[in-house]
Amino acid sequence: MYYQSNYPGYHQEGAASYPQYPNSGPPPPPMNAYGYSAYNVNQYDTGNPGSGYFHQPPGMVPGFQMPMVQQMHQNALQSPPQYQPQIMEMPTTTYLKSMDAHLYQGQMQHQMNMMQTMAEMFRAGQNPSEKKAEEIIAKAEEDPVLATADSVQKTMADEDIHLKVKAEMKRVFVAELMRRQAVSGTFEMTEGTVKPFRRYEAGDPVAAWYKKHRGEDKTGQAWDAECDCEYLRDAMKGLGTNDEAIILVVSTRCNQQRQELKDIYKTIYGRDLITDIKGELSGDYKELVMALFVAPAEYDAWCIKEAIYGLGTDEQALIEILLTRTNEQIKEIRQAYPNVVHKKKTAKQTQFEKDIKDDTSGDFKRLLISASMGKRYEISQDKLLQAVQEVVNPQDGAETGMFEVNYRLLSDQAKAKNEAQQLYKAGEKRWGTDEETFNRIFSSRDYYQLRATWDEYVKLTQRDILNSVDRETSGDFKAGLRAIVMNIRSRPMFFAEKLRDAMKGLGTDERTLIRIIVSRSEIDMVQIKECFLQLTKKTLWRWIKEDTSFNFKKLLQALVGKN
Template sequence: MYYQSNYPAYYAGAGSYPPPQYPNSGPPPPPMAMNAHSAYNVNQYQMGGYHQPPGYVPGYGMPAVQQMHQQSMQMPQQPPQIMEMPTTAYLKTVENRQMERQMERQMELMEKMEDMVRSGQDIHSQKPEEIIEKAENPIKPVQATDVAMSDQQIQAAVKEEMKRVYVAELMRRQCVSGTFEVTEGTVKPFKVYVEGDPVADWKEKKQSMNIRGKPWDPEYDCEYLRDAMKGLGTNDDAVIHIVSSRCNQQRQELKEIFKTMYGRDLITDLKSELSGDYKELVMALFVPPAEYDAWCIKEAIYGLGTDEQALVEILMTRTNEQIKEIKTAYPNVVHKKRTAKSTQFEKDIKDDTSGDFKRLLLSASTGRRYEISQQRLEQAVEEMVNPQDGEFTGMFEVNSTKLCDMEKARQEAQQLYKAGEKRWGTDEETFNRIFSTRDYYQLRATWDEYVKITQRDILNSVDRETSGNFRTGLRALVMNIRSRPMFFAEKLRDSMKGLGTDERTLIRIIVSRSEIDMVQIKECFLKLTKKTLWRWLKEDCSFNFKHLLQAIVGKN
């Protein structure tokens, strides 16, 4: 692997986090400087653009979110309309729009790569992530050189590299979400202090220093935070601004620099200044992602009762590599006062759950679901042809039928049918075996074949043939594999609808998805409820807790 961490990461120099006690929770220093990206950082340039295999819910980009939000403000308030999880038939209807987005983004990248070749850069010797990085953030406008290359030669050079870069980007996506779908977080690495930035304004007012246009410096942020917590009261606006606009990796660095500058612990200071759900949210944002997931699992297991919903939500949605990082962090989260020599992750799950539900969670906790290899992906990636003239375009797409073993899909659809609908009772072991081992695209193919055999959607059969927490876990797997953003949108809606609010679930989802796919979750949330997530938070939460949540998810 190019980097170790499989959560979004940010690199800001040799002093960046994570600390040595969690060697697997962050990337080692990459060979690039400021703004180098983890191999799994979903916030980098969306190469291949919006190539979305079935499972993504498109059509609600930022302009649409703004427009529908404005309309909802003018229309009489109505009870939220609940939309069921998209069925297999519905998912098939989105492919044309997905193709359009993929072509648009690939054309953008091709143009930028052509500019790089014209400027004399050798793109053949560069790593795919370096090409994407330069295409996204050119340091200065590229200028043509004296390199004697015709337009045809330049196009040929770019075409040769497009597939390599495209495949590398898709493999990186699989490590984040198990699919090749493009996702985007609302919280991204803070890069430059711009006009109107609160830290820049404070720096000029207090120290007569103009830092506008300068790259992010953790010292400036630490000075700003220290001033916000001095004396009586706390400048909560300052805390909310820093915490919501810096990515997790930058927050880790703030903790280290704050202690170096002042000999004080930033977390201890914040705890003494904040309270309630607002404090819990801030504390969660300062925990590394793998450690936070491990802490949530520990909280779900230890104490009275078991929070099965939290276990399902985490274990059914994390990738293999993310689960391995959780298992690494878990023993030290459980044993705060001593270093645990071995993990007890699976033992705790086994001791606190039972029956088929226990076996489903244990299958997920191994982090061994099959994944699509790079060789298999390369065989499925095909160059697109212009239907008008039959010429190759230099852009690529994934032939999803080549990702799957269709014969196996038909056989396993029959096995699911015989394990459920065809017999009296249910063979839960067959459901567990197939649902827990196959990669996402193989399962989608199997469920398509299942509909042909039974004339039922797989969710319908799961509801009919299983029960209790086992059914909850299977449903979560199906929804997650079909459309993870829609799954989390439903969970957010359920945490706030009716009387009262499930603040812990609300915090857990927004914190854990803020740098991964919150943009897509917001789009799905709008489709579900006819209100933006920002508006729902405004009506359901209060005070600084509300303001920080809104700052994280964004208004648009």
């Protein structure tokens, strides 16, 4: 446990099976041009919080009835090769295969609904191509048109509308895939458990307090930062602290909304919200609340600084952050790092690489330096466009107007075979290990190229790449290579394993628990929870209940959610 808070100023080896690569998802939520960040998975519009609430549609939609999509998926699995989706396979469990099939169905239903929304816009004389992607999605969110087999056939029969809708579907689909790559490095769907707070529903404690003390009913109205600030101020005034109020607000507002709360609080009270909260809380509970009020890139930068400065080095924290963040996120960390280290003044030059070099050594140091560049190859939009293909009816080859990614077109198979050979010669085939070859390939290739290379490696050596990493490398360098493999195969499973390790056995690694839950709560915590359940046979919520206590436990549970 740790109690000294040193946040940046506030002025401002698991053995689990990893899932196969799922299909790409539905047309996107809107791209937010205001304050866009690679960490901003929710795309919350800080310029217009009242109407800027959007989030990714869930990857899984339990309980829906979609016989047409289900039949299409089943037919695709049994259809001739030319109509089968070309999905790269990974060894996986039956559970994860069924989860992926369910995900595929949900994605197709979302695309059908979007297609119908666009068709209705064209019939009403509106032209979606003249609107931004976020405006189209807003239309679909506010006035959804649920697709049925009959409505889809009607759209398909109208050739003019069908062609227009298909062009728009592909445009917004590709834009969303590129946004996902910036957030997670892949084109797979993810969903956080913490989303932007949209409006005060009936029974909301903030709305109830505001009606009692201000005489104004906020029920059904859009989120108001000032209401939250007044509610928080009342929770901290006088003797004692209303922890339930603090937990409610910080666990149900997204990070960008929390940043806005800090500004509004100072505006209406002339007081610093973080200073007031710090004076009321203590222990791990305080550390968790403080972390939630830091901008994501700044928080990652602070965690890296804490891992390096002082006695010893927290190699696991460096691995967990530097080897799992995307290029865009690494760039944001590099920008934030100088001011995190130099709290009292603005640093003109970054110390990012120098600090890593000075505090690590050998092959592990070189692996981290490679990651800290934020220059891993990524799939270009032109290459993605070539891989995005229209889904066809497996029975007759007819067009559907929906799209998916042919993952085989994202990788160079000849190069994958060649680099699998290089890895074999650098490890299994020789006495000793050529660590430089492992670093070069693992640190630079895009996710889909590495997946293809590791598939070829199995064919060549009859060993999984993780087995060879364990045999041929050691120490922190081995831990780093393992993290790259597990993260690229399935980032949610990687973090599920880290959460399990932080809580299993005697004692709890509170710092790791805080770092992972805070950093992933808005990105992929839904998928992490699914993997955690498969890994441990218990929910993450239950593990937190059994391994932590008091307000620290309550806030962690609120962030991850019970269901």
